[in-house]
Amino acid sequence: MAGVRNIVVLTGAGVSAESGLPTFRASDGLWEGHHVEDVATPEAYARDPALVHQFYDARRARLVEVQPNPAHDALARLDAEWPGELLLVTQNVDDLHERAGSRRLLHMHGELTRGWCPASGGRCGWSGDMGQGAVCPACASVGRVRPDIVWFGEMPYGMDRIDAALARADLFVSIGTSGAVYPAAGFVRTARYHGAQTLELNLEPSHGSVFFEESRAGPASELVPRWVAEVLG
Ligand code: OAD
Numbered sequence: 001m002a003g004v005r006n007i008v009v010l011t012g013a014g015v016s017a018e019s020g021l022p023t024f025r026a027s028d029g030l031w032e033g034h035h036v037e038d039v040a041t042p043e044a045y046a047r048d049p050a051l052v053h054q055f056y057d058a059r060r061a062r063l064v065e066v067q068p069n070p071a072h073d074a075l076a077r078l079d080a081e082w083p084g085e086l087l088l089v090t091q092n093v094d095d096l097h098e099r100a101g102s103r104r105l106l107h108m109h110g111e112l113t114r115g116w117c118p119a120s121g122g123r124c125g126w127s128g129d130m131g132q133g134a135v136c137p138a139c140a141s142v143g144r145v146r147p148d149i150v151w152f153g154e155m156p157y158g159m160d161r162i163d164a165a166l167a168r169a170d171l172f173v174s175i176g177t178s179g180a181v182y183p184a185a186g187f188v189r190t191a192r193y194h195g196a197q198t199l200e201l202n203l204e205p206s207h208g209s210v211f212f213e214e215s216r217a218g219p220a221s222e223l224v225p226r227w228v229a230e231v232l233g
Pocket of ligand 1: 011012013014015017018023024025036040091092109150151152175176177178179180181201202203204206218219220221
């Protein structure tokens, strides 16, 4: 692709939809039967930790039943073959990008497969249920470990690294995200401000489509492999 050396890709729930993981903003406004504010805020966790743990334990259990789809595979191919800079920023808390083989990857909203203990400040890999009785492997405190997920009202991870990559980007590509949640929804404007080309790949035009120079509509499993083949020439 002429003149493109540094690429930033942003993914959202749409990239994992065809693997069988539901997106957030379905027409009923619920996420797996819950209002987001009942399961994805620090206030919800303080009010009803059992419900929040149950919710994320179920999401973690579901991971072992699903597989990366051709969109994840194509982004892993891009990672392996692209000679310039690449940063894949995902809003997803599933592990499908890394299971497909992506390495230059940043989980800005955290990961289901990790726990965070506010008592020790430590983070650790986590498989299986966490629940309210989880023991921190670093400080042995019981019941303090929580899912290492960025909830609404908390600061996303890696913002300095993301901002630096956006400032250097020649191409910014957004895949399968509604553009409803900031700061991710603002990345397209930051990238444009710094002179990057911008492309959206989404099932349908998103809230933020107007900010992209080009927007392609269709399923990620088709659009992403086609775009990666174009980029790699
Ligand atoms: P959303 O559920 O808001 O949006 C998913 C987008 O994917 C929609 O625009 C769909 O049209 C599109 N889509 C669905 N199926 C697709 C497919 N097969 N191929 C391509 N696109 C498809 O999910 P996100 O934008 O990821 O935050 O949501 C952003 C954040 O809001 C999440 O990370 C989460 C959530 O609340 C936190 O948990 C902090």
